[in-house]
Amino acid sequence: MSDDTSGIREGEVATSLPAAFDAGLHFIGRIHTPWTRRADCPRNARESDALCTIEVSPAFAEGLADIEGCSHLWVLYWMDKARRDLVRQRPRHYDETHGTFALRSPARPNPIALSCVELVAVDGNRLTVRGLDCLDGTPLLDLKPYFASTDARPEAVVAWHAARRG
Amino acid sequence: MSDDTSGIREGEVATSLPAAFDAGLHFIGRIHTPWTRRADCPRNARESDALCTIEVSPAFAEGLADIEGCSHLWVLYWMDKARRDLVRQRPRHYDETHGTFALRSPARPNPIALSCVELVAVDGNRLTVRGLDCLDGTPLLDLKPYFASTDARPEAVVAWHAARRG
Numbered sequence: 001m002s003d004d005t006s007g008i009r010e011g012e013v014a015t016s017l018p019a020a021f022d023a024g025l026h027f028i029g030r031i032h033t034p035w036t037r038r039a040d041c042p043r044n045a046r047e048s049d050a051l052c053t054i055e056v057s058p059a060f061a062e063g064l065a066d067i068e069g070c071s072h073l074w075v076l077y078w079m080d081k082a083r084r085d086l087v088r089q090r091p092r093h094y095d096e097t098h099g100t101f102a103l104r105s106p107a108r109p110n111p112i113a114l115s116c117v118e119l120v121a122v123d124g125n126r127l128t129v130r131g132l133d134c135l136d137g138t139p140l141l142d143l144k145p146y147f148a149s150t151d152a153r154p155e156a157v158v159a160w161h162a163a164r165r166g
Numbered sequence: 167m168s169d170d171t172s173g174i175r176e177g178e179v180a181t182s183l184p185a186a187f188d189a190g191l192h193f194i195g196r197i198h199t200p201w202t203r204r205a206d207c208p209r210n211a212r213e214s215d216a217l218c219t220i221e222v223s224p225a226f227a228e229g230l231a232d233i234e235g236c237s238h239l240w241v242l243y244w245m246d247k248a249r250r251d252l253v254r255q256r257p258r259h260y261d262e263t264h265g266t267f268a269l270r271s272p273a274r275p276n277p278i279a280l281s282c283v284e285l286v287a288v289d290g291n292r293l294t295v296r297g298l299d300c301l302d303g304t305p306l307l308d309l310k311p312y313f314a315s316t317d318a319r320p321e322a323v324v325a326w327h328a329a330r331r332g
Contacts, residue, residue, distance in 0.1 A: 015225050021190025022305065023244055026183060028275050046316055056267075059181050060275060063253040065265030069325025073267075076278060078189055087229040099231030101222075101239075101309040109194050109226060110307045112242060112278060116317055139188065141276045143267040146322040150212055151282055154318040158311045159235025 011097040013088035017109070029056040029125075029140035031077055033132055038081070042133040043093075044104075045115055052117075054127040054140060061125035064143075068122045072146035075115045075132065078139040079106035098160060116146060177263040179254035183275070195222040195291075195306035197243055199298055204247070208299040209259075210270075211281055218283075220293040220306060227291035230309075234288045238312035241281045241298065244305040245272035264326060282312060 008014060032053040035041045042048040054075065056064060067073070086107045090097045100108050117131035127143075174180060198219040201207045208214040220241065222230060233239070252273045256263045266274050283297035293309075 013228055015228070018192055018225075022193040023191040023246065024187025025189040025191060026250075026275050027188040044316060059184075060253055060266075062179055062181070063266035063274075064268075065254060065263075066268040066326045067265055070268060070323070072319050072322040074280060076276070076280070080189065084192075087226055088231060097231075099233055100226075100229035102230075102232035102236060102311055104310055104313070108229075108308060109192050110242070112308055114240060114242075114280065114310060116319055142274060142278055144270055144280060145268055145324045145327075146319055147270070147324060147327070148320050148322045150210060152318045152320040152322065153238050153282055153312055154314050154320060156238040156312040156314045156318065157236070158313060160232045161311075161313070 009090045011088070011090055012086055014085040015087045017085050025078065025141060027078065027139035027141070028060045029054060031132060031134055031138040031140055033134060033136045036136050038135065041135060045131045045133045048133060049130060051120060051128055051130055052132040054129060054143070056125045056140065058125060064122065064125065067119070067143070070119055070145045073117050073119050073129065074144040074146055075117050075129070075140070076142040077113050077134060078141055079111035079113050080139060081135070082106035082108070082111040084109050084111060102160060112141060175256045177254065177256055178252055180251040181253045183251050191244065191307060193244065193305035193307070194226045195220060197298060197300055197304040197306055199300060199302045202302050204301065207301060211297045211299045214299060215296060217286060217294055217296055218298040220295060220309070222291045222306065224291060230288065230291065233285070233309070236285055236311045239283050239285050239295065240310040240312055241283050241295070241306070242308040243279050243300060244307055245277035245279050245300070246305060247301070248272035248274070248277040250275050250277060268326060278307060
C-alpha cells in the first residue's frame, strides 16, 4: 500500500485499511515545483515564495474558463508517496503524536492535500501560482475558487499547535 | 458514469473522461444532515445554522485524537450524485456558464467537496459541527485542522461572482 520506507515511529498507530476502494479518482494534470526530494520541500507553503506551475490536461482545460478572475485558488492534489494506514502519528521534528485528523500530514486514509495559492498568471492550460510546497510532478485532483465569505476564518485556533509554539 | 438525470443545460460542455481511474478512495465515515433531497439543501453553508453530525468509522476513530482543540475543521466529502464530465456548466439560478474550476459546483472530474465547519462537540467517533450543506448520508473522505496562518485569506476575490452581485 505504501512506498514510504520510514516505517512507524514510536507511539504511532496503524489501522487496517479496507480491502477495496469505494470510489476512483482521475488525475487531471500535474504540478511542477522546484522540489524533487521530500527533504527539500518547504515545511509549509508560507516558508516559500517560489512560483510553481499547474498544468491541466487538455481534456479538462476548458474548465479553466473565468479562473483568471480568482485572486486565490484551492489546489487539491494527491500525495501518492504517503502511507495511508496511520491513525496516530508523529511528524518529523515533533516530540509528540497526534491523531491524523488533527494534523495536515500527507499520511492519511485518503491522501488528498489542500493548499491555498495565489494565482499569478494564466497561460492556456498552465497556471502560475505561489503557495505550494509539494514535490515536482505531483498529480492534480481539483481546482476551486477561494470564496472569502465561506473559506476565511482568521479566528480559527488549533489548540495543540498553539500550545506547542506558546 | 452518472446518475444525474438533469442532462446538459444550454451552453454547458462535457469532456471525455479517461476509461480508467488513477487512484482509489476509502469512505471513512458518513455525514448526517437534515437534508434528504438536493432541492432541500442550503445553497451554501452560510445559509444554514443547522447542526450536523460526522460519524467516523471505528477503524479510523483513533485519528480523532486532539481534534477537540480545533475550533474549525475542513471536511472533505464525496459528492457521489454529481456527473463528472462537465468542464463548462451553468449552475441552478445562474444565467451564464463558467468553467468548472471557477465554480464550487458538485459536478467536476473529482467530486471532492470542501467545507469549513465550526466544531461544536466531540463524542467518541461522532463530531457535531455547524457549516455543512450536503445530503444526509454523504460519504466522508477526510478531516483536517483549519490553520488560520495558511488557510485564511479574507482579501480573496472571485471576479465573476463579484460582478454578478454588484
